[in-house]
Amino acid sequence: MRISFTKMHGLGNDFIMLDRRETALPAMTPPVAKALADRTTGIGCDQLIVLEPCDSADFRMRIFNSDGGEVEACGNAARAVALLHGAPARVQTDGGVIALEPTTDGARVDMGEPRFDWTDIPLAYAMDTLAMPVGWEMLENPSAVNVGNPHVIFFVDDIDAVPLDILGPQIENDPLFPERINVNVASIVNREAIRLRVWERGVGLTRACGTGACATAVVAMKRGLVDRKVTVTLPGGDLSIEWTEADRILMAGPATESFRGSFEWDQFA
Known part of the structure; x- marks a missing residue:
């Protein structure tokens, strides 16, 4: 199966973008994400982003780091998603719902509220997170x-x-x-x-x-x-x-589309 992708970056932090919102694609897994992110044998990226349908927001953004691990949030990727989507949107992430919108020189993202409690980081044991004695x-x-x-x-x-x-x-x-x-x-x-x-x-x-x-x-x-x-x-x-x-934390900055291409899924699965 041949899969289309868009390569983007925010200040050099680069992404492979896959869009499953209207096109059926195989389910992403950590091994496939790691293989695609490899800069020698894959496409190469810091993060792989998968956009999916979602009932609780306009759509969902899943984020896989280059080691294949799925993570909760990525601010630079959020700006790239705003550029790719081309309109304001509320986006579900594993770190919560964020609001994003494209601007004339990039994108603006409402990243939500910061959490400072030691259980929210999380830390292994209680301490003052503003001045950690470590x-x-x-x-x-x-x-x-x-x-x-x-x-x-x-x-x-x-x-x-x-x-x-x-x-x-x-x-x-x-x-x-x-x-x-x-x-x-x-x-x-x-x-x-x-x-x-x-x-x-x-x-x-x-x-x-x-x-x-x-x-x-x-x-x-x-x-x-x-x-x-x-x-x-x-x-x-x-x-x-x-x-x-x-x-609320508001972040603004550039995002850029680098190129578009496609790959054979079976070569990385």
Whole structure:
């Protein structure tokens, strides 16, 4: 069976998009997602996105990381979905319902409300998630938040001095995080700007992470380090993040279609 796909990216965080809303496709599985995501023998991507019919929203977005694991949320993919859909929509994810809309220069997404309780991250045991009394070598006293998926955030003077390729996988798989964790290192530039690098759970170092930008921004706001609207600069580019008085996280930034193609399902199943 030959399957059509669209390749997209948000600030270099790239996706294979499969649309099952009106066309019957085989059910996605972690092994197939991992095979398609392989950059040598597959199409190659950070995440594979499957759009499906849904009764509780306009449609459902399923998200598979490049290791084949299914995850709850992806902010950059949400902007790509807005561009692909071409109209405002309410979208069901495993992290909750999000609202998205295309804009003239990308897309805007209402990512919902952040959750700070230790059980929502989740952590292995109770602690203050705003000032966690833990550390890994040079990274100490982080904050944690769930913005549809779980993140831990470290504020440092120089994000480029952190060996995130080494510390990222150690922290991601630490027993403190029973569902693993996305790892963010951030530097405050001023009250309206943050620099950020992300080790993404199940992916690794990434050029951009939309949920990481949201998580880092709201934690910096909760700590009083920045104002309620900031620009977060990642290796792939900038995202605008606002935490409204109604407790909603609004993310805006670019999304791009790279190309379209097709593949034989049996070659990857």
